Amino acid sequence: xxxxxxxxxxxxxxxxxxxxxxxxxxxxxxxxxxxxxxxxxxxxxxxxxxxxxxxxxxxxxxxxxxxxxxxxxxxxxxxxxxxxxxxxxxxxxxxxxxxxxxxxxxxxxxxxxxxxxxxxxxxxxxxxxxxxxxxxxxxxxxxxxxxxxxxxxxxxxxxxxxxxxxxxxxxxxxxxxxxxxxxxxxxxxxxxxxxxxxxxxxxxxxxxxxxxxxxxxxxxxxxxxxxxxxxxxxxxxxxx
Amino acid sequence: xxxxxxxxxxxxxxxxxxxxxxxxxxxxxxxxxxxxxxxxxxxxxxxxxxxxxxxxxxxxxxxxxxxxxxxxxxxxxxxxxxxxxxxxxxxxxxxxxxxxxxxxxxxxxxxxxxxxxxxxxxxxxxxxxxxxxxxxxxxxxxxxxxxxxxxxxxxxxxxxxxxxxxxxxxxxxxxxxxxxxxxxxxxxxxxxxxxxxxxxxxxxxxxxxxxxxxxxxxxxxxxxxxxxxxxxxxxxxxxxxxxxxxxxxxxxxxxxxxxxxxx
Numbered sequence: 001x002x003x004x005x006x007x008x009x010x011x012x013x014x015x016x017x018x019x020x021x022x023x024x025x026x027x028x029x030x031x032x033x034x035x036x037x038x039x040x041x042x043x044x045x046x047x048x049x050x051x052x053x054x055x056x057x058x059x060x061x062x063x064x065x066x067x068x069x070x071x072x073x074x075x076x077x078x079x080x081x082x083x084x085x086x087x088x089x090x091x092x093x094x095x096x097x098x099x100x101x102x103x104x105x106x107x108x109x110x111x112x113x114x115x116x117x118x119x120x121x122x123x124x125x126x127x128x129x130x131x132x133x134x135x136x137x138x139x140x141x142x143x144x145x146x147x148x149x150x151x152x153x154x155x156x157x158x159x160x161x162x163x164x165x166x167x168x169x170x171x172x173x174x175x176x177x178x179x180x181x182x183x184x185x186x187x188x189x190x191x192x193x194x195x196x197x198x199x200x201x202x203x204x205x206x207x208x209x210x211x212x213x214x215x216x217x218x219x220x221x222x223x224x225x226x227x228x229x230x231x232x233x234x235x236x237x238x239x240x
Numbered sequence: 241x242x243x244x245x246x247x248x249x250x251x252x253x254x255x256x257x258x259x260x261x262x263x264x265x266x267x268x269x270x271x272x273x274x275x276x277x278x279x280x281x282x283x284x285x286x287x288x289x290x291x292x293x294x295x296x297x298x299x300x301x302x303x304x305x306x307x308x309x310x311x312x313x314x315x316x317x318x319x320x321x322x323x324x325x326x327x328x329x330x331x332x333x334x335x336x337x338x339x340x341x342x343x344x345x346x347x348x349x350x351x352x353x354x355x356x357x358x359x360x361x362x363x364x365x366x367x368x369x370x371x372x373x374x375x376x377x378x379x380x381x382x383x384x385x386x387x388x389x390x391x392x393x394x395x396x397x398x399x400x401x402x403x404x405x406x407x408x409x410x411x412x413x414x415x416x417x418x419x420x421x422x423x424x425x426x427x428x429x430x431x432x433x434x435x436x437x438x439x440x441x442x443x444x445x446x447x448x449x450x451x452x453x454x455x456x457x458x459x460x461x462x463x464x465x466x467x468x469x470x471x472x473x474x475x476x477x478x479x480x481x482x483x484x485x486x487x488x489x490x491x492x493x494x495x496x497x498x499x500x501x502x503x
Contacts, residue, residue, distance in 0.1 A: 048458040056461075100341070115358060117440070122459050146358035147440025150455065158440070162342045163357045 021209045024050040026066035027151035028170050032229040036222045037213055046123035046151035054079055060201045061210040067124035071197040080199035086217050087196040088232030089170045091132055093184040094159050101165035106186055109141040109166060116144040117158050117167040125152040128192045129168040135190035172230040255472055262465045270466035278444040279452035286360055287428045290367035294375050294424055302379030303405060324373040331369055332437025362439035363446050371428035375420040382416025383409060419482050426478045
C-alpha cells in the first residue's frame, strides 16, 4: 500500500552498485516471483501505480503487469522495451469462510446491502472485474461496492479479514488464503482475457541482469512455478 | 544563516513544486472536477463531525485531567498522548481489531445493527482517534494555565463546579483551546493511513482528500497535484489562524505550543 513511498526511499541505494536489479511487479505476483528468483529487489503494487512510477522516472529494471495495457502504453512512449506475455489468470469471487452475507453465486451480489470490495477502475483487477460483471449483465451490483482498493491484495485482505462480504480477485490470490476464504467460481465464458506482461525498463542500468530475469520467468522452471501457483502459461494466450 | 536558508529551502521546495508543476489555469479547472468536489465534501463532513466530537468530549476531559488532584494523572496524560506518536497504520489495525466486524466490539455493535467499516462513521472514528490527542493535550495545558485563584474565588463566591467551568475556566482558556482545535482539525484533515485501512476508499462516501490524492496518483497526476495544492492552502490558512491567536485570546495565560508552533 505504501510501496510508492518505499520505492522513492529505496532510490538512492541504486541497482548499479550492488548489481541487484529492481522489479516492479503486479501485487498478484507477490508470492510467486520471489520463488522464481529470490535475488532481485521487488516492489509489488497495482500495475497502474507501478506504471505511474516508471513514468515519474523511478529507477527500475523490469516491469511485470497484470494487464497488457500499461506495458504497451509505456512501450509506445519508449519507456520500456517490447513487452512479452508470460502468464494468464482467471477471476474468482471470494467470500469470507464464515460467509456473513450467505452468498453462493455471483448472482447473489444483486441483493442490496452486500458489502462488495473491488479494485479501482484503473488497476487491472478493477477493470477486469467491471468487464466480467458487464459480460454477466451484472454491472448494477457495483452499487454494492463499499471500497475501491488500489491493488488486488488489499481486496484479498479485506475479504479474508471478514470485513467485506465479497470481493473479486484472481484465482491465484484466493489460493494463498484458502483457509480464510471460499471461492465462488465464475463462468468461463464471461472471463476477461487476463494476460500478464513483462517488459525491460528502457532506463535500466543493468540490462543483462534484467534480460536474465525475464528469461528465468519464461523458462521451464519459471513457468512451472507459475502453474503451481495457479497461473496459466505464457502460450495459453487466454482463459481456459 | 546558511543552515537556516538550507532548511527553509528543503522544507518549502516540495510545497512550491506542487504549485509550479501545474499551470494555475489547469489547477483551477481540476478544482471543479467531480473527484475533487466529492473528496472535498467527504473531508469537510467527516472532519467537522469528528472535530465536534473531539471538542464536546475532549474539553471536559481535559478540564478534569488538568486538575492536579486527578488520581494517576501522569499515567492518564501519557495514555492520552500515545495515539500521537503511534504510526497511523497501527491505528488502522487497532480500529479494525476493536470496531471491525470480527473485532472486540464487532458482534455487540452488530446486535444493534451497526457496522462501522467502510462507512463515513469509520472515517470519523479514525480522525477522532488520531487527532483528538492533539486537542486534549493542548486543552489540558490551557486549563492548567488558568489562574487557580480565579477558580477558587468563583467557588467561594458560590458558583457551582459547572458554572465555574463555563464562566471562568472556559473563557480564560479559550485561546489555547482554539489553537488546539485548529491543530487537531489540521491533523484530522490530513488523516490517511488509518482511514484507508479501516474505512476503505470509495468516492463520495469514504474517499477523503488525502485518499483521493492516493487514488489519483495513478489515474491523473494533475488532479493529485490539485488536491495537494488545495490541502497546502487549507493547512497554511489554519497555521496563520493559529499564529494570529493572541488577537482572540481573552486571557494573558498561554501555554507552550507543541511542535514549535509557539508564537
